Amino acid sequence: MPSENREVLLDVKNLCVDFGSRRHPFHAVSDVSFQIFRGETFGLVGESGSGKTTIGRSIIRIHPTASGEVWFQGKRISGKISRELDREVTRKIQMIFQDPMASLNERAKVDYIVSEGLYAQGARLPEEERKARVAKALSDVGLLPEFASRFPHEFSGGQRQRIGIARALILDPDFIVADEPISALDVSIRAQVLNLMSQLQRERGLTYLFIAHDLSVMRFICDRIAVIYKGRLQELAGAEQLFAHPFHPYTRALLSAIPQPNPVSEKQKKLVVYDPSCHGYDDSNPPLWEELEPGHFVRGSRRELDGYRAQL
Numbered sequence: 001m002p003s004e005n006r007e008v009l010l011d012v013k014n015l016c017v018d019f020g021s022r023r024h025p026f027h028a029v030s031d032v033s034f035q036i037f038r039g040e041t042f043g044l045v046g047e048s049g050s051g052k053t054t055i056g057r058s059i060i061r062i063h064p065t066a067s068g069e070v071w072f073q074g075k076r077i078s079g080k081i082s083r084e085l086d087r088e089v090t091r092k093i094q095m096i097f098q099d100p101m102a103s104l105n106e107r108a109k110v111d112y113i114v115s116e117g118l119y120a121q122g123a124r125l126p127e128e129e130r131k132a133r134v135a136k137a138l139s140d141v142g143l144l145p146e147f148a149s150r151f152p153h154e155f156s157g158g159q160r161q162r163i164g165i166a167r168a169l170i171l172d173p174d175f176i177v178a179d180e181p182i183s184a185l186d187v188s189i190r191a192q193v194l195n196l197m198s199q200l201q202r203e204r205g206l207t208y209l210f211i212a213h214d215l216s217v218m219r220f221i222c223d224r225i226a227v228i229y230k231g232r233l234q235e236l237a238g239a240e241q242l243f244a245h246p247f248h249p250y251t252r253a254l255l256s257a258i259p260q261p262n263p264v265s266e267k268q269k270k271l272v273v274y275d276p277s278c279h280g281y282d283d284s285n286p287p288l289w290e291e292l293e294p295g296h297f298v299r300g301s302r303r304e305l306d307g308y309r310a311q312l
């Protein structure tokens, strides 16, 4: 569907996030803009430290933004907002974390962990109703309702990630930031968790921001993908477009690093190394961000962008 006909669920506009002190700021995220449409899976990929988690946390309002804005369902949710809107956002936007073990409170029973969102919303539900909602959330992620009385350490990594997903689902969110949800899991169970996420998306019309440090599974689960390097977007395109015409040298480097299932091709694959000085940016040759084909944006110098266009 052409992007102008789609409902924008999340609109990130010129987002900047700084750490460090006012005198010595560290720019973790610089001038990042993207829109996520309702019902899609939007991928954000880049190496460790590129700012992905910081963007996810800014969206769920953990990190204050230095400048820029985040809009959700047509309302500005960054900066100072009303208490009602804050409550609405914490219900409608949830996060799934990379390491299910670290993100679950080991001393709490699953019943408490999955109910946390309800408590945070101040929902005073009758005990029976609360338990019924926990049981439903557990069964929605393929776990037995009886698991509610157990502790996280009694479960496998895949089951713990399902508990993390149940915790996110209990408030019936519209949008989920999934921060490397399968990276800490055994390769053998990654597909199960991804299938569960796709199934939940189909059933509930969920929208995902899927954060990952490599492109290996993104082609299959993401509708569009944004590539980030050192806090700045470098390329943004439909998943198929990005794999068919990767223009930015950093995207090409990420593509070259995808593990090959076949041991012979894995051995023969040629790693592309990204050299950020290759663009030759300076005052007379600044970086530009342009749409080269519909929906396909790339950052580069004038000469680079003209060269990419000539390849289309």
Ligand SMILES: Nc1ncnc2c1ncn2[C@@H]1O[C@H](COP(=O)(O)OP(=O)(O)OP(=O)(O)O)[C@@H](O)[C@H]1O
Pocket (backbone or CB within 6 Å): 019, 020, 028, 046, 047, 048, 049, 050, 051, 052, 053, 054, 055, 213
């Ligand atoms: N609370 C913080 N205080 C200071 N610096 C931070 C903080 N959080 C993140 N950073 C720094 O900001 C940069 C971006 O970090 P971020 O965690 O967003 O990257 P990432 O792409 O998600 O990496 P990873 O895949 O390792 O999680 C890093 O250099 C990190 O050290």
